[in-house]
Amino acid sequence: MQVDPATTALVITDPQNDFLSPKGVAWPLVKDSVAANHTIEHLEALLQTAKSQNFQVFVSPHYYYPYDQNWQIGGAMEHWMHDAKMYQRKGPLSLEGFQGSGADFLARYKPYIEDGKTIITGPHKIFGPEANDLALQLRKHGITRVILAGMSGNLCVESHMRELTEQGFEVAVVHDATASAQLNGLDGDQAAQTNFRMIASASWTTAETVQKMKAAQR
Template sequence: MEINLDHTALVITDPQNDFLSHDGVAWDLVKESVKANHTIENMEKLLKSAKQNNIQTFISPHYYFPYDQNWIFEGPVEKLMHDTKMYLRKGPLSMEGFIGSGADFLDQFKPYINNEKSIIVSPHKIYGPESNDLVLQLRKHGISKVILAGMSANLCVESHLRELIENGFEVAVVYDATAGATIDGMDGYQSALVNYKMIANDVWSTDETLEKIKKIK
């Protein structure tokens, strides 16, 4: 995949405390993978490079509101997220209690996210962007190529990859700027790597991605 300034964007999924903070409700499930990949450091490098090189950044967050807790059926990870109040906010029109909560962005990412140039799309509700406006926003900003990273590897990142590919985007996944949960002997990160290699247009390390971004200046 060849990237260019006019039509390439960085898309980050779920750069939020509940996954990436030591106090997050999912930290114990992902911490080994996060540490092994240097996921937080690599996500910050991507965000910083995108800002420095005028690459448009899109954030696809995961939020739940009180009415989402009343779903009458759910998959196992959905149930886990609801039971632990993961990403829970007071409501779509309220910022009460948001700052520093599990739904908030990791503090070190905020300078790259909380600015007028980053686009924070509406929340996805399960894993993929089918229920939010990411694809619309990418199209409306003339984006056809996506550099994809974030949390978590085999759930939201892979689901975003699949949907973006189906919608005609070229997608490169940054494999060490993500991480996955290990549950009952199942390694979400390793399972995702197989599918990245089969589905994505390219799979890059963070260092490779930074070099490619520098060359398009």
């Protein structure tokens, strides 16, 4: 997979406090994986490089509103996220209590995300982008190739990888710019790393990705 700023974008899923801050509700489940992968630092390196090299950046966030708590069906991690009050917002038209909350972006990423140029899509509601406008926004901006990273590896990142691949995009996953939950003898990161290599067009380290982005020519 080749990259160039005209047709390639950086897509980040869930760069939010509930996953990436020690105060986040999911931090106990992902902290070891985040530390092992240097996820926080690697995501910042990708954002910084994308901005300096004129790659478009898209963020696919995860938000839940009060009425989402009334869902009657869901998978194991969906139930866990609702029970833990993860990614909670007062409503789609309200920012009351949003600043610094678990649903807010990690503070060190805000200069890149809130620069008026990053495209923040509607929220994905479970794991994949089927329910938001990510694919539409990518196509409307002439993007055919995606560099994908974020949280969490075997859930939202993998689901985005699968759907974008099905939608006809080339997808390279940055496998050390993500992390996953580890609990009850289950290692989400190990599962994700296997599927990244088996499904994506490419699976790169952050260092490899940064080098490719800096070498790209418009």
